[in-house]
Amino acid sequence: MVANGPMLRLLPRLDDDVRFFWTSGEDGVLRFLHCNDCGFFIHPPGPVCPRCLSRNVAPQAVSGRAHVETFTVNYQQWIPGSDPYIIAWVSIDEQPDVRLTTNLVDVEPEDVRIGMPVRVLFEHVDDVWLPLFTPVEEAS
Amino acid sequence: MSPRPTEEPLERRAIISGIGQSDVGRRLGRSDLDLTVDAALAAIADAGLTRDDIDGLSTYPGMGAGTPGFGGPPSPEVQDALGLSLNWHDGGGEGPAQMRAVMAASLAVAAGLAKNVLVYRTVTEGSAQGTGGRQPMGGTGSSGSVPRFGSFMQWSLPYGAVSAANWIAMVGQRRVHEFGLTREQLGQIAINGRRNAALNPKAVYTDPMSMDDYLAARIITTPLCLYDCDAPCDGSTAVIVSHRDLADDLDHPAVHINALGTALRGRPSWDQFDDMTTMAARDAAASMWERTDLTPADVDTAQLYDGFSVLTIVWLEAMGFCGRGESGPFIEGGANIARDGVLPLNTAGGQLSGGRLHGFSLIHEACVQLRGEGGERQVVRAGGRNPEVAAVANGGGPIAGTMLLTRGIR
Numbered sequence: 305m306v307a308n309g310p311m312l313r314l315l316p317r318l319d320d321d322v323r324f325f326w327t328s329g330e331d332g333v334l335r336f337l338h339c340n341d342c343g344f345f346i347h348p349p350g351p352v353c354p355r356c357l358s359r360n361v362a363p364q365a366v367s368g369r370a371h372v373e374t375f376t377v378n379y380q381q382w383i384p385g386s387d388p389y390i391i392a393w394v395s396i397d398e399q400p401d402v403r404l405t406t407n408l409v410d411v412e413p414e415d416v417r418i419g420m421p422v423r424v425l426f427e428h429v430d431d432v433w434l435p436l437f438t439p440v441e442e443a444s
Numbered sequence: 445m446s447p448r449p450t451e452e453p454l455e456r457r458a459i460i461s462g463i464g465q466s467d468v469g470r471r472l473g474r475s476d477l478d479l480t481v482d483a484a485l486a487a488i489a490d491a492g493l494t495r496d497d498i499d500g501l502s503t504y505p506g507m508g509a510g511t512p513g514f515g516g517p518p519s520p521e522v523q524d525a526l527g528l529s530l531n532w533h534d535g536g537g538e539g540p541a542q543m544r545a546v547m548a549a550s551l552a553v554a555a556g557l558a559k560n561v562l563v564y565r566t567v568t569e570g571s572a573q574g575t576g577g578r579q580p581m582g583g584t585g586s587s588g589s590v591p592r593f594g595s596f597m598q599w600s601l602p603y604g605a606v607s608a609a610n611w612i613a614m615v616g617q618r619r620v621h622e623f624g625l626t627r628e629q630l631g632q633i634a635i636n637g638r639r640n641a642a643l644n645p646k647a648v649y650t651d652p653m654s655m656d657d658y659l660a661a662r663i664i665t666t667p668l669c670l671y672d673c674d675a676p677c678d679g680s681t682a683v684i685v686s687h688r689d690l691a692d693d694l695d696h697p698a699v700h701i702n703a704l705g706t707a708l709r710g711r712p713s714w715d716q717f718d719d720m721t722t723m724a725a726r727d728a729a730a731s732m733w734e735r736t737d738l739t740p741a742d743v744d745t746a747q748l749y750d751g752f753s754v755l756t757i758v759w760l761e762a763m764g765f766c767g768r769g770e771s772g773p774f775i776e777g778g779a780n781i782a783r784d785g786v787l788p789l790n791t792a793g794g795q796l797s798g799g800r801l802h803g804f805s806l807i808h809e810a811c812v813q814l815r816g817e818g819g820e821r822q823v824v825r826a827g828g829r830n831p832e833v834a835a836v837a838n839g840g841g842p843i844a845g846t847m848l849l850t851r852g853i854r
Contacts, residue, residue, distance in 0.1 A: 310604030317592035347716070348599065374621065374720055376613035378665040382606045391605045391665075393614055393715050405600045405715045418621040434602050 307377070309407040309436065311386040313429045321349050324363045329426030329433025336402060338364035345399045368424035370394040370437060373403060377413045388413060394422055394437050410438045453703055453735045458550035460699040460849070461560070461686035462491025463811045468646040468679035468799055471570045476680070477517040477525055480566045483680035484526060491684040492694060493560055498684070500558030501530055504545040504565055504803075505537025513572025513676070516565060532558040540706040540728060540845030541749075541838035542803030547845065549685035550701050561685045565804035569676035599715065609673055609752060611714045611841060613665040616754040618720045620667060623769035625757070627667060631658040632775040633753035633789075634671040634796050636782065641793025643821035648677050648799040672753040677799030681808050688853065697851045699811045702833075705732025705846030712842045721769075724844035725755075725762035725837065732846045733764065738854060740764035744831030745813050745823050746787055747806035750794035755840035760787075763835055763846070788813075788823045788831075803838035807847070810834035814851040 316326050328335040337346040339353035340360045352359050375392035390408040395401070408416055409425070422437035464486025466479040488495055501519050509515035519535040522528075532552045540547060542565055549561035593601050605611065619625040635658060641647035653671065661669040691698035707727035710717045717723045733739070740763060748759040757771040765787050766774040775781055781789035792798055792809040799805070812818050816830040823831050834849045 312590070314590065314601040314606070315592050316598035316602060317594040319594055322598065348596075348713075374614040374618040376610055376617055376665045376667075377663075378604060378610055378613075379662070380607070380609070380664045383604055386604065389604055391603055391610050391614070393720070401716070401718065403715045405603055405605050407603045418618070432602075 305387065305412070306410055307388060307390045307407070307413055308409050309389050309427070310383045312383050313427070313434065315429060315432050318431065325349060326432045328363070329428070329435060332426065333365045334368045334424045334435055335363040335365050336396070337361050345396070345402050347402045366396055366398045369397040369440070370404070370422050370424070371397070371400070372408070372416065372418055372420045372422060374418055375408060375416055390416060392416075392437065404435060407436050408438065409436045415439075454554035455547070455550045455701045455704050456853070457554040457688055458685050458701045459688045459691050460683050460701065460811055461690050461694055462487040462489070462493065462684035463808050464488070464490055464682045465646065465805075465808055466680040468648065468677060468801065469570065470648050470675070470677050470799070472678040473571055474678065476513070476566045476568045477521055479568070479678065479680040480517050480522055480564050480682070481525055483564055483566070483682035484522065484562055487562065487682035487684050491560070491686065493684065495526055495528060497560050498528055498562050499530055500532040500549060500552055500561030501528060502534040502545040502549045502561055502563045504535070504542045506535035509537045511569070511572070513567060513569035516567060516680070522564065528562070530558075532561065540708075541843050543807060543836070543838045543845045543847060546683060546685060546807060546847065547704050547706065550704070553685055553687050559687055560690070562682060563685055564680055564682040565802055566680035567676070567800060567802055568678045569800065570678045573676055596713070608840070609668055610665050612752045612754050613668045615720060615723065615758065615841070616667050619754070619757070619772075622721055623772060625772045627659060628655065629772040629776050630667065630672065630753050630757065631655055632778040632781065633750060633756045634658055636778055637750060637790050637794040637796040637798070640783065640791050640821055641797035643819070644792040644798060646679075647793040647797050648675060649797040668752065668754065671796065674751045674795035674800045677801065679799060679801050681801050681804035683804070683807060683811070696817070697815050699814050700850045700853045702738060702848040702850045702854055703732045703736040705729055707731035708842065708844070710842070714841045717842055722758055722762055724839065724842050725758050728839075728844035728846045729759070729762040729764065729837070732848055736848055738833060738848060742833045743787065743835045744825050744833050745791060745810065746789050746835045747791070747810045748789060748835070748837045749803060749806065749839055750790055750796050751800065751840060753796065756790070756794070758840070759837045763837065783821065783823050791818065791821055791823060806836050806838065810836045810849050814849060
């Protein structure tokens with residue numbers, strides 16, 4: 305059975321510093337805070353670039369391509385009624401030291417492997433667009 | 445890298461002069477303050493002191509921190525309950541893991557702010573979670589009644605990554621990928637703990653556990669099964685941190701603090717830390733060895749955090765007891781970490797079988813072993829001597845602290 309996510313989505317609070325991230329998927333595009341001076345992607349978002357300390361930072365679109373760094377298949381009923389779901393840390397292709405905790409979806413748990421290329425898709429819940437990831441073909 | 449001290453590290457002025465522990469159980473039905481008083485009075489008496497000698501107080505984390513039963517009583521409640529008059533006091537949840545309270549006390553003693561500090565860690569998570577087990581996340585109401593989350597939890601909760609078990613499982617899976625870690629290797633941490641817990645009257649789980657039992661346990665979050673995860677319990681552990689001038693007045697060997705490990709050189713985050721197989725344990729352990737002439741080969745017993753079994757194998761490597769990626773083969777079969785092995789590990793059962801006393805039971809057991817008071821579970825090293833050097837580690841992921849303890853000053 306392909307995995308999706310937990311039965312219930314516990315949602316983030318859309319505070320000013322993170323609203324852009326959690327609503328970015330409205331137009332189908334993943335965005336991260338980006339330093340316009342040194343080019344560093346900053347995640348989680350903060351008031352300054354931690355690499356060069358510039359305050360010239362703004363959200364910037366990325367490709368949505370990433371790789372699976374590691375994962376776990378959760379069976380425990382923390383959220384009652386959930387089928388087994390896959391939690392993963394994925395690294396974004398533009399800057400692999402930026403990782404997201406996410407769910408891998410539309411995939412059989414036994415087919416997941418570390419290093420697998422994945423692409424973003426979004427699950428819209430209330431006022432939040434949650435970035436999820438699904439495998440892409442190696443050749444694409 | 446941290447500066448190598450050019451003079452004696454100041455923590456070496458401190459000793460652990462007394463230890464005490466309340467009753468420990470899955471659900472005792474007693475208040476956190478009540479249990480803390482038991483542990484505190486036992487520790488004060490063990491140090492040969494009276495409450496009038498206690499002029500410092502410290503705890504982790506206190507002040508309503510965390511989920512119900514997690515934080516323990518705030519230090520002002522303990523001060524008031526025991527009628528203490530203090531020259532120094534402290535509490536909090538931020539720092540080098542649970543033992544940060546002991547570290548702060550040792551530095552206060554070294555600085556002359558206090559002479560004898562009562563340090564405690566109390567949990568009543570067993571009672572707080574009740575007989576029905578942990579409350580489900582998100583409640584049972586409609587989505588409109590579910591709270592929203594900010595801070596670091598917002599990055600994991602939406603994905604059902606609600607427990608440290610999930611985050612640590614991903615460290616474990618990365619180790620399966622990079623180092624070929626097997627469930628049979630990982631199982632030795634739980635089995636070793638259970639074997640030692642059988643000789644600890646306060647341990648919460650003492651029934652024998654075989655490898656078959658371990659492998660048959662239900663999976664929580666791959667690759668972790670039920671026995672890779674510790675259990676909430678009730679109990680309080682206290683230690684007295686004193687100036688080493690008190691050492692000769694004790695009726696038992698003084699436990700000297702030789703070095704503290706406090707570094708956090710990577711990003712303070714589960715999912716952003718540079719090395720997914722080690723995390724902050726790497727930095728805390730490295731900074732401890734930078735402050736001492738002792739080496740991993742000098743360690744007679746290790747009490748390494750086992751809230752989850754994966755954390756213990758991370759610590760084995762971080763502390764230098766085996767090479768990077770070699771902890772799986774090191775623990776395979778269990779002989780190396782048994783009480784008569786090269787590195788007697790978690791000799792009171794750790795947390796997996798001893799109960800989640802949250803770091804402090806490991807500190808307590810290091811002192812028991814260095815003092816030669818382990819009874820049936822006492823480690824005896826080659827040549828018939830009791831342990832002289834013990835390593836203690838607390839924490840996991842981006843939270844880590846370590847201490848090197850010695851019998852006599854080294």
